[in-house]
Amino acid sequence: MLDSMAGIEGAILHRTTTAQQLADLLSERILAGAFTPGDRLRESAIATELGVARNTVREAVRVLELGGLVRYEVNRGAVVISPTTESLDAVYTARERLETAAAARPATAEQIARLETAYTNLATATRSHDTRHVVEVDLAFHATIVSFLESARLDLFYAELTRELRYYLMVLSVEDRELDKPRALLREHKAILDAVRTGPPETAVVAVRAHIHDNAKRVTEILIARTQTQPGPLAARP
Amino acid sequence: MLDSMAGIEGAILHRTTTAQQLADLLSERILAGAFTPGDRLRESAIATELGVARNTVREAVRVLELGGLVRYEVNRGAVVISPTTESLDAVYTARERLETAAAARPATAEQIARLETAYTNLATATRSHDTRHVVEVDLAFHATIVSFLESARLDLFYAELTRELRYYLMVLSVEDRELDKPRALLREHKAILDAVRTGPPETAVVAVRAHIHDNAKRVTEILIARTQTQPGPLAARP
DNA sequence: AGCACTTGAACTGTAGTACAGTTGAACGAA
DNA sequence: TTCGTTCAACTGTACTACAGTTCAAGTGCT
Numbered sequence: 001m002l003d004s005m006a007g008i009e010g011a012i013l014h015r016t017t018t019a020q021q022l023a024d025l026l027s028e029r030i031l032a033g034a035f036t037p038g039d040r041l042r043e044s045a046i047a048t049e050l051g052v053a054r055n056t057v058r059e060a061v062r063v064l065e066l067g068g069l070v071r072y073e074v075n076r077g078a079v080v081i082s083p084t085t086e087s088l089d090a091v092y093t094a095r096e097r098l099e100t101a102a103a104a105r106p107a108t109a110e111q112i113a114r115l116e117t118a119y120t121n122l123a124t125a126t127r128s129h130d131t132r133h134v135v136e137v138d139l140a141f142h143a144t145i146v147s148f149l150e151s152a153r154l155d156l157f158y159a160e161l162t163r164e165l166r167y168y169l170m171v172l173s174v175e176d177r178e179l180d181k182p183r184a185l186l187r188e189h190k191a192i193l194d195a196v197r198t199g200p201p202e203t204a205v206v207a208v209r210a211h212i213h214d215n216a217k218r219v220t221e222i223l224i225a226r227t228q229t230q231p232g233p234l235a236a237r238p
Numbered sequence: 239m240l241d242s243m244a245g246i247e248g249a250i251l252h253r254t255t256t257a258q259q260l261a262d263l264l265s266e267r268i269l270a271g272a273f274t275p276g277d278r279l280r281e282s283a284i285a286t287e288l289g290v291a292r293n294t295v296r297e298a299v300r301v302l303e304l305g306g307l308v309r310y311e312v313n314r315g316a317v318v319i320s321p322t323t324e325s326l327d328a329v330y331t332a333r334e335r336l337e338t339a340a341a342a343r344p345a346t347a348e349q350i351a352r353l354e355t356a357y358t359n360l361a362t363a364t365r366s367h368d369t370r371h372v373v374e375v376d377l378a379f380h381a382t383i384v385s386f387l388e389s390a391r392l393d394l395f396y397a398e399l400t401r402e403l404r405y406y407l408m409v410l411s412v413e414d415r416e417l418d419k420p421r422a423l424l425r426e427h428k429a430i431l432d433a434v435r436t437g438p439p440e441t442a443v444v445a446v447r448a449h450i451h452d453n454a455k456r457v458t459e460i461l462i463a464r465t466q467t468q469p470g471p472l473a474a475r476p
Numbered sequence: 477a478g479c480a481c482t483t484g485a486a487c488t489g490t491a492g493t494a495c496a497g498t499t500g501a502a503c504g505a506a
Numbered sequence: 507t508t509c510g511t512t513c514a515a516c517t518g519t520a521c522t523a524c525a526g527t528t529c530a531a532g533t534g535c536t
Binding site: 255256257290291292293294297312313314 | 517518519520521526527528
């Protein structure tokens with residue numbers, strides 16, 4: 001069963017179980033927008049659709065929970081997370097703390113080189129006009145900054161934050177508006193890169209903080225505007 | 239089923255399911271040393287012992303995985319984590335990054351007050367000669383430092399690190415050796431407290447970093463000594 | 477004795493069925 | 507409209523079953 005997704009199996013580290021494949025598939029679907037925030041993942045429906053047992057779906061969903069895209073509610077099962085001002089603030093705050101901490105460390109030549117590459121990718125991406133891709137590369141740039149902390153555990157944690165944020169951005173269609181000003185986007189990232197490259201760490205910290213605060217503010221405003229016009233699918237349950 | 243553990247249900251936020259209770263119970267047992275590193279959590283054994291279904295045990299173990307005390311291996315199930323030089327290094331590195339980042343921020347009066355309370359608790363605990371408790375309060379002191387970052391997400395992540403570390407310390411019987419020098423323990427923490435209280439952030443960062451590096455070195459040495467004398471239960475599988 | 481090979485018991489991963497309890501929405505009464 | 511009531515859908519849990527995997531004990535060969 002589920003052999004159709006044989007291509008997915010990424011790292012060969014773990015022989016991949018059905019539940020794991022299922023979790024990956026569902027993760028992709030959520031990130032692709034197949035579910036909207038607040039949606040419940042109905043176990044029987046998924047089970048019959050994909051030809052697996054409900055147990056297996058439950059396990060897959062538990063694995064999904066690790067990724068942060070769904071949370072469990074008793075007697076309601078797995079529910080897709082919803083962007084709220086609180087959840088956005090939580091993610092952006094954690095990002096700010098991690099990225100400024102990373103920017104505060106003097107960067108090695110190798111780290112700077114990696115950041116330059118990330119910036120080049122971003123510049124290339126903005127020319128492609130593929131907004132989804134731009135977001136991807138943008139987040140990769142910031143992950144590179146966090147990697148300066150040289151802590152695999154923190155990198156992993158940051159990746160979790162990023163998955164969550166990426167979903168919020170997708171749901172809020174933030175990408176569409178991002179396209180208007182690729183120049184501003186590049187300018188801000190260039191400022192960070194330059195500060196890391198030449199300036200004292202202080203400067204880099206300021207640049208990173210400003211960029212993240214800007215983003216947080218803009219995305220939060222989009223969310224607020226969205227919830228006022230169509231209070232339907234985005235509302236989180238009490 | 240499992241009504242015997244009715245007292246456990248902590249927060250009333252989530253009505254607690256059997257699987258959740260089970261996860262809590264198993265977590266306690268692991269932290270209490272009922273399993274040694276590398277042990278497998280045998281599903282049928284646990285199921286029959288506690289009078290629950292194997293599905294439920296599996297779910298509970300998936301929840302346990304969230305806490306970081308076990309990891310899954312295909313066709314071997316849940317395995318209790320083992321302290322290795324790598325895992326210790328990973329935990330201590332993440333701790334160092336987070337705590338120094340926190341110490342680098344100017345602390346508010348309220349934050350300083352909380353840290354003073356944590357220190358007082360530690361001083362009291364050292365007099366009790368209850369080594370397990372001393373470790374607990376020690377870790378709480380450091381969690382207080384991290385809380386200066388004012389990020390709930392990071393606090394949660396740090397709690398995860400702490401659970402893992404606490405288990406390692408228990409397994410390595412680090413507490414027993416800690417007892418010898420309560421004076422040194424208090425002195426180091428006092429230095430941190432004073433630095434946070436009066437000194438410039440720089441000083442606090444240095445104090446925190448030194449303390450964590452000391453700890454990491456000592457614990458790692460204990461691990462190495464342990465694995466050489468009794469290469470049995472502590473060895474992680476390839 | 478040492479080494480490769482086989483074998484079998486124990487266990488995991490998955491499927492499938494069943495049922496009590498909960499939720500949520502539709503329905504109907506006030 | 508608002509408040510109950512009802513009911514279908516769904517979750518949480520239990521139980522059974524079985525193929526595939528692991529691991530250690532045993533077996534045979536050198």
